[in-house]
Amino acid sequence: MPIDPSIVEQIxxxxRTMVRELGFMRTTLAGTDYSPSAVHALLELGSRGALTAAQLVQILGLEKSSVSRMVAKLIQAGEVAESAGDDDARTKQLSLTEQGTRSVEAIHAYGQMQVTTALTPLNTQQQLTIAQGLDAYAKALTAYRSGAQEQVGSVIHVRSGYxxxxxxxVVEMHASFYARHSGFGQFFESQVATGIAEFAGRLGNPRNEVWVAEHGHRIVGSVVIDGEDLGSNEAHLRWFILDEQCRGNGVGRRLLDEAMAFCNEQGFxxxxxxxxxxxxxxxxxxxxxxxxxxHEEPGNQWGAAVLEQQFTLKL
Known part of the structure; x- marks a missing residue:
């Protein structure tokens, strides 16, 4: 999909501003005496537990020699301990010491203070927009580095039927996405669960169908055509959702292609x-x-006040 050059430059x-304001231009980071790479190594060990130096190389995207030097300094400083691996004594496992655990707690406190201070003047929607945008951008960067977007997109299969x-x-994907995006909660999740359960009982009607995108044996996307709830020979497109891992790979378009072809075949x-x-x-x-x-008008049928919209496709 073409990208507007102005968007690229804005990002x-x-x-660049974030790199400067968060302190990555300095030799030390997050109120510590350690380099940005060392701080990130400590954070990864804190969140993932024991890791090998080779695993840190992959996670941090650094050269092996750079990671080796950095790890040696952290061991010397008493932040990290080295032990023999469970399966191979020649493989050294790295883990935080008690001092390292305290350092990671201090790093988190420092980072939380930075983010909280920056977000406090903003309203809730602005805060949510920032969180979602940064999360999506970070995942896109990670996918580009690992080639995950191409790999995932190529092994996702779209199939019809229960x-x-x-x-x-389907309920889980909706609840997770809309809780992050719009702050929807139990009321919305219950509505989705009730609706999709009721619809599944009507899949015997040839005018109704569901398509799912599957990655391996895991459902990562869905769309439904309900051909009987609206009447007047009109189809209702419902429960179109994608998991985070398969967005931006054309999976949504594949699902809608199937749904629209079905609608044409059925003569809606x-x-x-x-x-x-x-x-x-x-x-x-x-x-x-x-x-x-x-059509659009304010409403709260999802459990929160939104500007509801109706979209129509004439066939």
Missing amino acids: RCAS RPGLIGR SAVQLWTFKGLDAARRLYESFGFELT
Whole structure:
């Protein structure tokens, strides 16, 4: 997908500012006497437990020699201890000492103070936008380095019909995404669970269908065409959702391709979907299929006040 050059420059400028403001231009980081790479090594050991130097090389994306020198300094400083591996005594496991654990706690406190201070003047929606944007950008950078986007996208299969775990997984993906994106909670999750469970009982009707994207045996995306709840020969597109790992790989378009082909085969006169303002990536995808915004008004059917939107595709 083409990227607007102005967006690229905006992100690059913001990234440079963050590097400076967070202290990565200095020789030490996070109120410690250690380099940024050493601080990150401590944080990884704190979150993942024992690691080998080779694993740190992969996680941090640094040269082996650089990691070896950095680890040696942390051991000498009493932050990290080295022990023989469980399976191979020649493989050394690295773990935090008690001093290292205290240092990691101090690093977290310092970072939390930085973020809290910066976010305090902003409203809740701005804070949420920053969190979601940074999370998505960080994952995109990681995927680019590891080649994960291409690998994941190539092994995801789109299939139709019910399969064990469908209801629970669709509910889980919706609850997780909308809790992060919009702060939805139990009320929304319960609505999704009730709705998808009721629909699954109607899959015997040839006008109804569900498609899932599967990575291995795990469901990572879904979309439903409900051909009977609206009447008037109109289809209802429902429960379109993707897991974080498969966004940006064309999986959503593959799901909608199947759903729209089904709608044409069934001879529906139109397809309706209901969503709310702010889900811009999904809206761009809908509009690329010819959906048009036909109605919007404030509502709270999802358990929170949003600007509800109806999109229509005439067939």
